[in-house]
Amino acid sequence: MEKKDLDWSNLGFGYMPVDYRYVSYYKDGKWDDGALITDPNITLNECAGVFQYAQTVFEGLKAYTTEDGHIVCFRPDLNAERLCQSAERLEIPPFPEDRFIKAVEEVVKANAAWVPPYGSGATLYIRPYIMGTNSVIGVKPAQEYQFRILCTPVGPYFKGGAKPITIRVSDFDRAAPHGTGHIKAGLNYAMSLHAIVDAHAQGFDENLYLDPATRSKVEETGGANFIFITKDGKFVTPKSDSILPSITRRSLMVVAEKYLGLTVEHREVYLDELKDFAECGLCGTAAVISPVGKIVNHGEEICFPSGMEEMGPITKKLYETLTGIQMGRIEAPEGWVKVIE
Numbered sequence: 001m002e003k004k005d006l007d008w009s010n011l012g013f014g015y016m017p018v019d020y021r022y023v024s025y026y027k028d029g030k031w032d033d034g035a036l037i038t039d040p041n042i043t044l045n046e047c048a049g050v051f052q053y054a055q056t057v058f059e060g061l062k063a064y065t066t067e068d069g070h071i072v073c074f075r076p077d078l079n080a081e082r083l084c085q086s087a088e089r090l091e092i093p094p095f096p097e098d099r100f101i102k103a104v105e106e107v108v109k110a111n112a113a114w115v116p117p118y119g120s121g122a123t124l125y126i127r128p129y130i131m132g133t134n135s136v137i138g139v140k141p142a143q144e145y146q147f148r149i150l151c152t153p154v155g156p157y158f159k160g161g162a163k164p165i166t167i168r169v170s171d172f173d174r175a176a177p178h179g180t181g182h183i184k185a186g187l188n189y190a191m192s193l194h195a196i197v198d199a200h201a202q203g204f205d206e207n208l209y210l211d212p213a214t215r216s217k218v219e220e221t222g223g224a225n226f227i228f229i230t231k232d233g234k235f236v237t238p239k240s241d242s243i244l245p246s247i248t249r250r251s252l253m254v255v256a257e258k259y260l261g262l263t264v265e266h267r268e269v270y271l272d273e274l275k276d277f278a279e280c281g282l283c284g285t286a287a288v289i290s291p292v293g294k295i296v297n298h299g300e301e302i303c304f305p306s307g308m309e310e311m312g313p314i315t316k317k318l319y320e321t322l323t324g325i326q327m328g329r330i331e332a333p334e335g336w337v338k339v340i341e
Contacts, residue, residue, distance in 0.1 A: 001112045008120035011155030020110040022103045026145040049132025049142030054187040057086035058129035060285045063108045065118040066328030071340040074326050078247045086183035091141040107149045108340045121156040157287035164293030164308045165205035174209035181242030192222030218269040225249040229279035229314045235262045238269040248283045255321050274302050279312030289319045
C-alpha cells in the first residue's frame with residue numbers, strides 16, 4: 001500500500017487524525033459487533049458518565065514497520081488483558097480480549113498507509129479506550145458504553161537521542177493504598193497534571209512518587225515505571241500493588257534475563273538506596289526507556305554514575321535489544337509480535 005505523503009522523519013509526538021477509527025457500543029447488557037468509521041468526532045449528552053464521574057479507562061500500544069516490511073504490533077494481548085482489569089475495577093463491562101486484538105488488527109490494516117516506513121523513527125500510536133456514555137447524575141456506573149480505538153502517526157519521543165532527565169521526589173501522592181494505581185484509568189493521569197506542571201515550573205522533567213503509606217519506597221512517575229541497574233549489573237524494578245503493570249517493564253525484565261543474562265529483581269525499592277544504583281530509567285510505550293541522570297530529594301541531589309550525557313551502558317543495551325525485537329531485527333520470544341500484514 002502506498003504511504004501517505006508525510007515527512008515521516010520529522011513527525012512530532014502529537015495527534016493527527018487518520019482515515020479510520022473503530023467503535024463498538026455497549027447497550028442492554030452486551031457489546032454490538034463493532035465497526036470501522038471515518039468520523040473522528042463524538043457527540044454525547046452533557047450528563048454522560050464519562051464527564052460526570054470520570055468513568056473511563058484506556059490503553060496505549062504501537063504498530064511498527066519491521067525491517068522485512070511487515071506491519072506488526074507488540075504484545076497486544078497484554079493490552080487486552082490490562083484493559084479488562086482496568087474496566088472491572090471501575091465497574092465498566094470489559095471488552096472481550098479476543099475482540100480487542102481483532103479490532104486492533106482491523107484498525108491498523110485500515111490505516112496501513114499511515115504506518116510509518118521502517119527506518120523513519122516513527123510509529124503508529126494506537127489508543128483503545130472505553131467510556132460511560134449514557135446520562136448519569138447519581139453516583140453510579142453508567143449503563144451504556146463505547147469502546148473505541150484511535151490511531152495517530154507519531155515521531156520518536158526524543159528528537160536527536162534520549163538525553164538523561166532530572167526528576168524530583170514529589171510531595172504529592174500518586175495513588176492510595178488499595179486504590180486505582182494499578183489500573184490505567186483516566187482519573188489517575190488527571191491527578192498527576194498539577195504535579196507535573198509544578199515540576200516543570202521548578203525545572204524538573206518528572207516526578208518520582210513514593211508509596212503513600214510510609215513515603216519511604218519508590219513507586220513510579222505519573223506515567224512510567226522505574227528500572228534501576230546496580231553497580232554489580234543487576235536489573236531492579238519496584239514492586240507494589242499500586243504500580244501500573246507496565247508492558248514495557250515486564251518485557252524489559254525478560255530481555256534483561258534471557259537476552260542479556262542479568263539477574264532480575266522485582267522487589268520493593270527504598271528511597272534511601274537510590275544512591276547505590278549505577279543507572280536509572282523510566283520505561284513505557286512512548287519512549288521505551290527514558291534515562292534518568294539525577295533525582296533531587298528536597299535539595300539533596302542523587303547523581304547516577306551513568307551521568308547526564310547519554311544512557312548508561314546497560315540501559316542502552318536494554319533499549320537496543322527491545323527496540324530490535326519490536327522492529328524485527330532481533331528474534332522475538334514466542335507470541336510477542338503480532339503480524340498485522
